[in-house]
Amino acid sequence: MLTLLFACATVQLPEPNEAMAAATPGITVEELTKGRDLLRVRCGNCHTPPHPRQARTPAWSATFTDMTRRARLTPEEARRIEAYMLAGSAMP
Template sequence: MKKYLYSVCLVGVIVYSCKTQQTTTTTTETSTITANLTKEEMLKKGEDLFNLRCGRCHDLPKPSDFTVEDWKPIMASMAPKAKLNAEETNWVLAYVNANAKK
């Protein structure tokens, strides 16, 4: 019985360590991709995410409906609901800020 428990624990540790390494690799790859994006490409990605993820649950406001300062708390509260990671949140925030009310 002890051998069985040790085997199960060992398999769990191996699976966990593989999953952690995969996540780290993906984050590094995404950071590299972001570093190579032009401003226009980042704004386009932000617009696409805004339309796709934010429009999934409710009608979209126009970015020009709010100021840059108004968008900060809106994005802080809505990004987790839209399941945006940090980079995606930055892309959407860059898009709405670029088109925000002056």
């Protein structure tokens, strides 16, 4: 519970690493880092950016499509953020 409260101030978004990159064929740690940075900046405007584990929930795909519009992401930005979320969601 305490973790949740603190999460509002500072979200612990997983640091991209080789294991995370390996979860998505063809993606590099650098690209995942760009995705993480975009997530912080573009999705953190309105609310705390979601932790990648959110990408495991059934509603994720529809929510993400909705949020890419709200954040006015370019297709490229959306692709990077989604890659980070999906790679992060595959981590234990």
